[in-house]
Amino acid sequence: MIEIGVDIGGTFTDVVCRAPDQPLRVMKVPTTRADPSRAVLEAVRQLNEQWNVAPEDVARFVHGTTVATNAVLERKGPKTGLLTTAGFKDILEIGRQMRQTMYAAVLEPEVPAYLAPGALRFEIGERVAFDGEIVRPLDEQDVLDAAAALVAAGVEGIAICFLFSFVNPMHERRAAEIIREAYPDIALSLSCEVDPAFREYERTVVTTFDAYIKPVIDRYLANLERGLEQAGVPAPLQIMQSRGGIATSEVARQRPVRLFLSGPAAGVVGARMVGQSAGITNLISVDIGGTSSDIALIRAGEPLIRPEGHVAGYNIRVPMVDVNAIGSGGGSIAWLDPAGGLRVGPHSAGSEPGPACYDRGGENATVTDASIVLGYLDPDYFAGGTVKLRPELSHKVIEEKVARPLGLSVEEAALGIHRVVNTQMTEGIRLVSIRQGYDPRDFALLPLGGAGGIHAVPLADELGITRILIARHPGVLSATGLLSAVVEHEMSAAFPRRVDELSLPEMRASLEELDHRCGELMEKERVRSEDVEISYFADVCFVGQSHYLEVPFVPGEDTAAELRNGFRAAHRRIFGHAADTPTQVVNLRAIHRAGGETISDEASAPATGENACKGTRQIVVPGYEGKFEAAIYDRERLAPGVTLVGPAVLEQADTTTVVPIGWSIRVIEGGNVLLSRDRAKG
Numbered sequence: 001m002i003e004i005g006v007d008i009g010g011t012f013t014d015v016v017c018r019a020p021d022q023p024l025r026v027m028k029v030p031t032t033r034a035d036p037s038r039a040v041l042e043a044v045r046q047l048n049e050q051w052n053v054a055p056e057d058v059a060r061f062v063h064g065t066t067v068a069t070n071a072v073l074e075r076k077g078p079k080t081g082l083l084t085t086a087g088f089k090d091i092l093e094i095g096r097q098m099r100q101t102m103y104a105a106v107l108e109p110e111v112p113a114y115l116a117p118g119a120l121r122f123e124i125g126e127r128v129a130f131d132g133e134i135v136r137p138l139d140e141q142d143v144l145d146a147a148a149a150l151v152a153a154g155v156e157g158i159a160i161c162f163l164f165s166f167v168n169p170m171h172e173r174r175a176a177e178i179i180r181e182a183y184p185d186i187a188l189s190l191s192c193e194v195d196p197a198f199r200e201y202e203r204t205v206v207t208t209f210d211a212y213i214k215p216v217i218d219r220y221l222a223n224l225e226r227g228l229e230q231a232g233v234p235a236p237l238q239i240m241q242s243r244g245g246i247a248t249s250e251v252a253r254q255r256p257v258r259l260f261l262s263g264p265a266a267g268v269v270g271a272r273m274v275g276q277s278a279g280i281t282n283l284i285s286v287d288i289g290g291t292s293s294d295i296a297l298i299r300a301g302e303p304l305i306r307p308e309g310h311v312a313g314y315n316i317r318v319p320m321v322d323v324n325a326i327g328s329g330g331g332s333i334a335w336l337d338p339a340g341g342l343r344v345g346p347h348s349a350g351s352e353p354g355p356a357c358y359d360r361g362g363e364n365a366t367v368t369d370a371s372i373v374l375g376y377l378d379p380d381y382f383a384g385g386t387v388k389l390r391p392e393l394s395h396k397v398i399e400e401k402v403a404r405p406l407g408l409s410v411e412e413a414a415l416g417i418h419r420v421v422n423t424q425m426t427e428g429i430r431l432v433s434i435r436q437g438y439d440p441r442d443f444a445l446l447p448l449g450g451a452g453g454i455h456a457v458p459l460a461d462e463l464g465i466t467r468i469l470i471a472r473h474p475g476v477l478s479a480t481g482l483l484s485a486v487v488e489h490e491m492s493a494a495f496p497r498r499v500d501e502l503s504l505p506e507m508r509a510s511l512e513e514l515d516h517r518c519g520e521l522m523e524k525e526r527v528r529s530e531d532v533e534i535s536y537f538a539d540v541c542f543v544g545q546s547h548y549l550e551v552p553f554v555p556g557e558d559t560a561a562e563l564r565n566g567f568r569a570a571h572r573r574i575f576g577h578a579a580d581t582p583t584q585v586v587n588l589r590a591i592h593r594a595g596g597e598t599i600s601d602e603a604s605a606p607a608t609g610e611n612a613c614k615g616t617r618q619i620v621v622p623g624y625e626g627k628f629e630a631a632i633y634d635r636e637r638l639a640p641g642v643t644l645v646g647p648a649v650l651e652q653a654d655t656t657t658v659v660p661i662g663w664s665i666r667v668i669e670g671g672n673v674l675l676s677r678d679r680a681k682g
Contacts, residue, residue: 002053003060004235005482006040007266011290011331011351012383012450013039014476014654017047018483025051026476026654028383028450030351036067037224044231055232062482064240064266067220068213068259072312075114077212078157081150082116083143083175084204085163086123091204092116100313112314115208120153122146124162124175132168143175147183157187157211161204166196166494187214194255195317197494197587202308202317209316210257217256221249238487240266242320244303245488245593251524257318260311263478264294264323268303270481271446274471276301277670282443283469284429286459287478288451290331290368291348293425295324297432297443304436307539307550319490319589322436326428330368330451331355334402334417342402344421356397357389365401365413367421367451369394373414375619375627376454376649376658383450384653411620419622422458429463437573444469448477453650453657457675458622468663468675475654486596489521492589498543499583502560507588511536511555514590527594539587540567542579548586549574612637619647621660628661635673642667645678 005016008031015027027046032038040063047053071077082092095111124146125139150158158179165172169192176188189211195203225237239252242261252259264287271285281301287294297304304322308315327346331354334344344367353361355368357379371377372394379389395410403413433440444467447456452475456468471477491514495507515534522532536555540563541548551566553559563585568578612634618627628647635652643666646659650673659665659675666674 001059002057003062003483004044004047004058005062005064005266005479006043007064007263007476007478007482008036008039008066009263009289009291009449009478011329011354013043014479015043015047016473016476016479016483017051017053019053024473024480025053026473026479028386028476028654033350033352035223036065037220037227040224041227041231044228044233056234058233058235060238060483061228061233061235062238062240062246062485063224064263064478064482065220065259066263068217068256068262069311071213071216072209072260076216077115078215079120079153079155080116080208080212081146081153081155081158082121082204082208082211083124083146083158083160083162084121085127085161086125088163088200089121089123090118091161091200092121092208093118095201110313112205112209115212116159120150120155122149126162126171128162128164128168128171130164130167132164134168134170138171138174140174140178143178144182147179147186151183151186155186156215157189159189159191159204159208159211161191161200161207163200165190165192166198166203169193169196187211187218189214189257194257197317197492198496199317202315205314206257206317209314210255213256213259214253217259218253221253225249240269240482240485241488242309242318243305243488243490243591244269244321244485245490246482246485247487247489247521248525251489251521257316260309260316260318261320261323264296264325265321266481266485267294267448267478268296268298268321268323268481269485270471270477270479271296271448272298272301272303273481273484274446274469274477274672275444278469278668278672278674280444280467280469283446284433284440284443284465285446285448286425286429286452286456288425288447288449288455289329290450291327291329291350292346293326293328293428293449295326295425295428295432296321297436297438299438304432305550307548322432324428324432326424328367328421328424328428329449330366330371332367332421333364334366334370334398334420335364336402336405340406342406342416342420344417344424356393357391358387359390359393362393363397365394365398365417367417369398370414370417371451371454373398373410373620374418375617375630377656378617378632378651381651415620415622418455418458422455422462425455425459426462429459437576440465446471447657448474450475450655453655457658457660457663460675460677466677470650470657470673470675472671473652473654474657475652484596486593487522487525487527488591488593489518489525490589490591491517492587495538495585495588497585499540499560499564499585502563502585504555504557504559507559508555510588511590514588515592518590518592522592522594525594531594533593535591535593537589537591538563538585539589540564540583540585542571543582543584550589610637612642614651617649619649619658619660621647624661630658638667638673640667640669640671
């Protein structure tokens with residue numbers, strides 16, 4: 001059975017191919033930004049040409065996509081309409097009082113009113129009370145009239161958000177039936193299905209985002225499915241979701257708002273997999289690609305999950321792997337601000353035109369250009385030799401854009417670029433660790449992505465981390481993670497009850513309904529019920545508190561105490577205190593998982609260690625004057641048990657790892673590499 005995982009990045013599209021009794025095969029192809037599916041289909045073609053991987057033999061095809069995020073970042077979604085309860089038309093524009101930039105001199109709106117402008121928002125005569133009782137029946141003519149006006153205005157998607165529909169969804173479902181009967185081609189998103197929880201603004205936002213990206217995702221996945229079918233791939237298309245689980249394309253289209261962290265989540269799953277194989281359960285993963293860095297924390301073998309994400313400046317209430325994405329990557333552009341200060345990012349050269357050394361018309365100095373100047377990259381072996389770099393262009397552009405204006409040498413300027421970008425990444429790591437009550441020194445750092453190994457040691461030094469775990473194929477670990485991810489579906493429902501007044505039969509009834517809905521999705525995945533693992537969570541807060549924390553629990557006689565104690569422990573860890581006051585449940589959540597496995601590379605020919613050293617190269621090391629002669633090793637030839645010391649550079653087709661003075665290298669079982677800081681020298 002041949003399995004393929006494809007992760008689309010800003011610069012490269014990473015491909016992993018696994019076949020029985022064969023080594024794991026990896027490939028990088030340039031991302032086609034105008035139509036990302038073209039790069040995917042090109043990879044399928046190259047797999048056939050280079051490795052004789054017949055498309056008809058592919059039994060599994062898993063994909064991580066950034067299409068949903070890009071549609072929001074670039075505001076390229078189609079016209080979207082919004083139907084609300086009469087009197088609540090402007091809830092999307094009113095928003096909340098909380099602001100991200102409280103002290104800005106000029107305040108800008110922080111609500112996504114552009115999703116459905118005022119002319120595309122319609123009030124519908126209906127009203128459901130807080131307890132689900134129907135106060136005013138649905139005015140079906142209002143629904144028809146609003147739908148007709150929206151279709152005439154050219155909308156492709158409609159969000160339906162009625163008051164208290166999370167308690168009684170009857171009116172939303174009936175409105176959807178009316179619209180589907182009259183206009184079957186319009187994409188519909190119902191808040192009772194997308195986000196059945198209280199807080200009207202948050203529920204309206206996430207439902208409208210879902211309607212905004214649904215036509216975009218539907219077209220993209222349809223094109224990709226059609227292309228795979230034409231290429232002769234019979235396997236069903238599976239998509240990574242933001243929580244770190246996969247779903248079939250058919251199911252993913254139902255709630256596309258859950259795809260915002262599709263790509264970054266795959267990297268976290270891959271990092272978790274590598275940590276398990278190495279026996280390290282506390283990890284901080286740093287996925288450094290061409291345009292951004294995605295940082296996540298894995299504790300006790302499980303990634304942290306947050307109840308809402310932050311996309312394009314807006315809070316979107318969708319459970320996501322807790323990934324902190326910053327605009328710092330290999331393609332990030334170095335520039336000088338009006339005061340003459342050196343900045344790096346968030347703008348990126350991407351893959352088109354790319355860094356100056358790509359020789360594709362890039363005219364700006366990037367982090368990759370700085371890595372060339374510092375001696376970290378071999379111009380003839382970038383991406384396994386598939387991309388030939390021109391180092392003279394890197395020297396030229398850094399001299400013109402950075403070194404000369406600052407009165408520095410080219411190498412000093414390149415080192416400055418690295419210091420700035422490393423500082424930005426370090427702050428990103430602090431946000432996912434220290435901010436949530438975790439000491440980064442208690443974790444090992446796991447770099448991934450094409451540039452992860454270059455920046456790993458400076459990040460660890462800054463944070464006091466003493467161990468760095470390098471996967472066998474770190475440059476394509478996100479694609480590898482796709483093949484080891486579980487099939488997962490999550491459903492939640494509002495359940496506002498004080499913890500000390502919980503009714504266990506009532507809770508079990510609510511959980512059974514959630515289990516039934518998850519079970520229906522699992523049936524579409526063709527997963528047997530006996531293979532499903534079920535877990536339950538509750539959103540809990542102090543009575544009167546505005547925000548809640550997720551607490552795992554097992555339904556039983558001790559549920560109330562379990563929720564109370566679990567919430568206070570989480571509150572104390574994150575905020576440093578926990579009051580001895582009453583608590584309440586806000587929402588219940590059921591998660592169904594099936595499958596997933598650790599990918600090994602046991603079929604690879606065992607490395608012997610012979611001819612592993614390819615020579616030497618001069619590199620510039622932060623914190624030291626002058627250059628150092630570093631040994632260059634072919635990573636694939638390093639056998640388990642081998643130990644080395646820095647300065648050294650480990651080269652492989654998908655990435656490069658730089659190991660400066662003060663760090664030792666040990667190849668462990670499974671082909672992973674463990675870097676350790678020498679306290680005496682470091």
